[in-house]
Amino acid sequence: MKRDQSLTTIVRGSLVWSFLVPAGTLLLLVLALGLWRAREATYRQQIRNANWIQTYLITFLDRAEHMLDFVIVDADGEIDYRSIPVLSIGTLAEDPVFRRVMVLDGDANLVSSYPAASAMIDVSGIIGKTPVGEGMTLTAPYFSIATERMVVAAIRRGTIAGYTVAAELNLNTLQRSITSDPGQIEKATAFLTDRWGNVIAHPDTRYVREQVNLGALEPIRNATHTQATIGLYRVDGSFQFVTAVRELRSGWTVVVTQNAISALTPMLSVAIPAFAFLAAISAFALGFFRRRLHAIVVRPLTRFAGEIETLRQGNLLTGDPPGGTFLELETLFRSFQEMGETILRRERELTSAAEENETLLREIHHRVKNNLNVVASLLSLQSAAIDSVESARTAFHESRSRIFSIARVHESLYGGENLSAVDMGSYIRQMMADLSDTYGERRDIDVRVDVGHIEVDIQYAVPCGIILNELVTNAYKHAFPEGRHGEIAVMFSQPGDHSYRLEVCDNGVGIDRDSVGITGLHRYNSLGMKLIDVLVDQISGTLTYRKDDGSCFAVEWCDLKEAPVAASV
Amino acid sequence: MNQRRRGTVLGLILMIALLAGCSRPPILIGFAGPLSGSDSDLGVQGRNGVTLAIEEINADGGIAGRPLKLVAGDDFNDPDMVAVLNDEFVRDGVVAVIGHMTSDPSVAAAALRERGRIPYISPTASSPSLSRRDDFFFRIQGPSDRPARVLGEYLVTQVPGVRVAILLDTRNSAYSDPYARSFVAGLGNGGIVVFQQSLDIAAINDWAPIVGDLVASDPDAVMIVASAVDTARFAQVVRNAGLDWVLAASGWAATATVSTYGGRAIEGLLVARSVFALTETEQGRAFRDRFLGRFGREPSFAGARAYDATFVLAAALTKTGGRSEGLRDAIRDTGRFQSLLGPMELDRYGDVETSAVVFRYEGGTFVPVYRWSPEEE
Numbered sequence: 001m002k003r004d005q006s007l008t009t010i011v012r013g014s015l016v017w018s019f020l021v022p023a024g025t026l027l028l029l030v031l032a033l034g035l036w037r038a039r040e041a042t043y044r045q046q047i048r049n050a051n052w053i054q055t056y057l058i059t060f061l062d063r064a065e066h067m068l069d070f071v072i073v074d075a076d077g078e079i080d081y082r083s084i085p086v087l088s089i090g091t092l093a094e095d096p097v098f099r100r101v102m103v104l105d106g107d108a109n110l111v112s113s114y115p116a117a118s119a120m121i122d123v124s125g126i127i128g129k130t131p132v133g134e135g136m137t138l139t140a141p142y143f144s145i146a147t148e149r150m151v152v153a154a155i156r157r158g159t160i161a162g163y164t165v166a167a168e169l170n171l172n173t174l175q176r177s178i179t180s181d182p183g184q185i186e187k188a189t190a191f192l193t194d195r196w197g198n199v200i201a202h203p204d205t206r207y208v209r210e211q212v213n214l215g216a217l218e219p220i221r222n223a224t225h226t227q228a229t230i231g232l233y234r235v236d237g238s239f240q241f242v243t244a245v246r247e248l249r250s251g252w253t254v255v256v257t258q259n260a261i262s263a264l265t266p267m268l269s270v271a272i273p274a275f276a277f278l279a280a281i282s283a284f285a286l287g288f289f290r291r292r293l294h295a296i297v298v299r300p301l302t303r304f305a306g307e308i309e310t311l312r313q314g315n316l317l318t319g320d321p322p323g324g325t326f327l328e329l330e331t332l333f334r335s336f337q338e339m340g341e342t343i344l345r346r347e348r349e350l351t352s353a354a355e356e357n358e359t360l361l362r363e364i365h366h367r368v369k370n371n372l373n374v375v376a377s378l379l380s381l382q383s384a385a386i387d388s389v390e391s392a393r394t395a396f397h398e399s400r401s402r403i404f405s406i407a408r409v410h411e412s413l414y415g416g417e418n419l420s421a422v423d424m425g426s427y428i429r430q431m432m433a434d435l436s437d438t439y440g441e442r443r444d445i446d447v448r449v450d451v452g453h454i455e456v457d458i459q460y461a462v463p464c465g466i467i468l469n470e471l472v473t474n475a476y477k478h479a480f481p482e483g484r485h486g487e488i489a490v491m492f493s494q495p496g497d498h499s500y501r502l503e504v505c506d507n508g509v510g511i512d513r514d515s516v517g518i519t520g521l522h523r524y525n526s527l528g529m530k531l532i533d534v535l536v537d538q539i540s541g542t543l544t545y546r547k548d549d550g551s552c553f554a555v556e557w558c559d560l561k562e563a564p565v566a567a568s569v
Numbered sequence: 570m571n572q573r574r575r576g577t578v579l580g581l582i583l584m585i586a587l588l589a590g591c592s593r594p595p596i597l598i599g600f601a602g603p604l605s606g607s608d609s610d611l612g613v614q615g616r617n618g619v620t621l622a623i624e625e626i627n628a629d630g631g632i633a634g635r636p637l638k639l640v641a642g643d644d645f646n647d648p649d650m651v652a653v654l655n656d657e658f659v660r661d662g663v664v665a666v667i668g669h670m671t672s673d674p675s676v677a678a679a680a681l682r683e684r685g686r687i688p689y690i691s692p693t694a695s696s697p698s699l700s701r702r703d704d705f706f707f708r709i710q711g712p713s714d715r716p717a718r719v720l721g722e723y724l725v726t727q728v729p730g731v732r733v734a735i736l737l738d739t740r741n742s743a744y745s746d747p748y749a750r751s752f753v754a755g756l757g758n759g760g761i762v763v764f765q766q767s768l769d770i771a772a773i774n775d776w777a778p779i780v781g782d783l784v785a786s787d788p789d790a791v792m793i794v795a796s797a798v799d800t801a802r803f804a805q806v807v808r809n810a811g812l813d814w815v816l817a818a819s820g821w822a823a824t825a826t827v828s829t830y831g832g833r834a835i836e837g838l839l840v841a842r843s844v845f846a847l848t849e850t851e852q853g854r855a856f857r858d859r860f861l862g863r864f865g866r867e868p869s870f871a872g873a874r875a876y877d878a879t880f881v882l883a884a885a886l887t888k889t890g891g892r893s894e895g896l897r898d899a900i901r902d903t904g905r906f907q908s909l910l911g912p913m914e915l916d917r918y919g920d921v922e923t924s925a926v927v928f929r930y931e932g933g934t935f936v937p938v939y940r941w942s943p944e945e946e
Contacts, residue, residue, distance in 0.1 A: 108832065122805055122832035129829070140865065142829060143609060145798060196865035210604035210643055211613045213864055216624060 007298050015290055023282045031275050038267030039232070039241070046188070046243035046256045047228040053178050053190050053254045057247050060174055061154075064097050065136035068156035068165050092167070099147060100168040111163070113146075127166055132157045138250050141200050141211065144168060150208045152200060171208070175201040178254075188258040193220055195251045214255070219244040223253045232260060300329055308336065316340045360419055367458055371406050374462070378402050378531065385527050398473070398528075401438065405431060405469040409461045422461035424492050424500075425451045431468060432490060439476045444485040451492035456500060457559055463535040464502055464555070470528040471504035471553050479508025479550060486550070498559045505552035511545070595638035596631075596891050598623065598882065599658040599687070600875075601651070601668030601678070604643035607771055607798040610826035611670040611871045615692055616641050617864050618875030619667050624863075626883050633891035637883070644669055646740060646796075648677035655681050663687060664886070664893040665900075667878050670871060671821070672696035672713075672744030679706035688897045690882055690919075692874030695820065695843065696743040697751070701918045707900050709878050709913060711843040711923030713744060714751035716820055719925040719941045720841035721755020724790060728815060731756070734764035734788035736779070736803070738795040740771060741821065745794035748819050752792060763788050770799040776806040783814075790815035797822040800838075801830030808834040815839065824869035828933065838930040839938075843923035846937065847873055853909045877908040881915070 071092060093101040093114040103112040108124035130139045130153075137155045144151040151168040158164065171192075178190045178201070191202035197215025199207040206212070215221050219229035223244035230243045239260040246253050261268075316337070382395040408431055412422045428451050436447055456464065472488060480486045491503040532555075536543045541557030600619050602612030620639055627636045640661055642654040651674050658666055665688045669675045675694035679702060689706045691699075695713035699706060724731055733756065737745040745767070753762055764786035766779070770793075773779065783791060791814045793803050800822035807814060816835070818827070820842030827835055847853035847868065856876060860868040868876075884906065885899035903915040913921050924942040928935035 122808070122834050124832035125801070125829040126832075128832065143607060143798070145607065145802065145830065148606070194865060196863065198865060206605075209606075210641075211609065213617060213620065215863060216620070 034271040042263040099170040104164040106162040171201040187262040405465040421455040446487040475506040479506040507550040599663035599666035600641040602670035603646040608646040614871035615875035618872035622879035651677040676743040692878040707919030716841035716925040717751035718755035725759030731760035737767040794819040797826035804834040
């Protein structure tokens, strides 16, 4: 099946092959059967007719022979043939069987003729060439000069006086009798030929006059006196049923022809309306079936295909499924409808996600910019404290540690599921591990981390990380001088829904209260503390210091983005 | 409908068309000659000869796969019918005509220059007036002047100083007049013409005045140029009157018909024609048997010539592929061909040169008594 065919074409083709062709074939077979039966009936009727005509021909020839015998017997041996009165043969010639009667002497010279004919005296060329037996003999057809027509002569020879009576048969009478046969088939033509097909008598006198030969017709050529031969042949431009039977004595062939159309008309008059009726019913059924199929299948499917096209263009299938159709199509329609809705919903989600990602990307760029600004500021601050090679090395070392704390935040971000928030638990633990490695020589300092799974927005995570880095570094560097043993504790908690608390404590020597100040750490004359102060301000947090067994710094802030408006006020 | 089904449908349609086309349109061949009346012996024999030839050609596959079909027309030996028949032939689509059989209609046919331009091949027309004309008219019968002359020469040898009376049929004057002139030329100084009359012989009902005139001229021989039937009738009249003239007739009468109607009255009749007896060649004998078996009648020279003419036409049609275009040239280019009586040659004017044979009717058959062939000149 070609893939570019429309369903209509496929349905039409399928109907033609599955319905019309079988139906048409069946109808043609029925018609052919009817025609065959009609042909057989025609043959039977023609054979009956030909046999009847043969019977008539036999009767005609019997009559001719009988009448010739009458003359012969009446005159033979009793009177001289030369004295046979003209009246006698004239009476004979009046019989419709004969057209002309002649009495010939033994040399075939014409002795007497009725009607009188002076033109032909010696008829030996005609009569003399015909072998004459005991009974009546027929000549071949010849042109009679006396009557100026084609004739056949019946010859009867006397046995005693040696004269011969020859009579030209009235073939017109014979032909009229044949064609007036009440048993004739309608529009049939009956005629006579000799054994070679030369026409002897025919309703169309031209056939006789022109000595037409129909010997090419097989039934005529093969006719026998025992069985009629039949066939359908093209004669004079039309198809004819031809039936032929041969009369034994004369050797003549009785031929009945009938125009095939005329012969089949009775059957056709029934068969054609029946055929037309059946054809009409078939056509109606075909049309009805096609219409139904179109309504139930083709049209809904076509509409469905149109809807699918709509779907392809990005529009949803709307409305009800094609009504009045089959369940499968409705299911298919629903499925496509739901599929469209699903696709649309996912498209919206994807769009939303894309927009979110875009926002996030902007945010990331923004944060990268901020962080780089932070790094730049750190480096700027650090540079002011460099006054020697050693201080430079220390400054670089500290800067690296600070920048690394920022990097850890980003590492946590891309390693986690949420790109906008940092799991402070893992972040702080990782950072503390790093710092422990950095200050590996201080194994006498224990580190304790107390933090759960708390996510903090990146906006706060970076400052928080730097602050943590600074506080822990300070603790490592200053809380445990001279190899003092101690502990650094880091706690991170979420006291409120949107508030966070970072606490770094140690049990070291502590910080001088004066150097810390009452209100903040900005008086502390170190870059680290200044940085902490700045970052706490940046996150709008508070830094508190408490000196117990050592030092304890606490930074608290509130996530203003997440906090309710009332809370932020 | 897929490709295969479409192919199947096309195949079925093609098969039906081929089956319907088994009867490819036939090539129509015309025949024109006298088919009825007292002159019908030539016409019927000619038509039957053409019929037999066509049946044999068709049995052999026809021409270019197409069968030949005969369309026969009766010209009643009337020149006025020629144009009528020609128009019918043109209307029917006939490609060529075998005919006419007698000279007067043939002369009229040769004059049909612009009426369809159908080639004619006459089997028997022998008027010298048809010779050496580059037209659409061909014939495979030699001109009659030679046989007529030979007949005159022969008569003189049989009856030195012969006194001859001549009767000519005006219904075929294109044949009879030249025939008479050639016959007289053949007599030369060895004989004289004591009586000559042209008349419509077929219309004669009372022969007495004519016989009276003939008797008054005291001829030794009477030459009649008429049809076979009319020649037979005349012979019957002469013999019935007890006159023992030597009777001579033209080739027109040299058919079986003259014996049919003449009976014993034509015993001793001299005729001259341009063909030998069919029984002299193997092809002629085979043809005679086929013709007799097909029609139940002996073929005359008219049947044989018509048979030959049909094969000449068939050979030309084979060259043109069954088409009428170029058919005239193809016939003209026939050249040498095999006839039932031996090789013949059609010259560039569509004429043939044939032998001349004098026959005497003896014991119910024509017996050749003198021959002349072109090589003798």
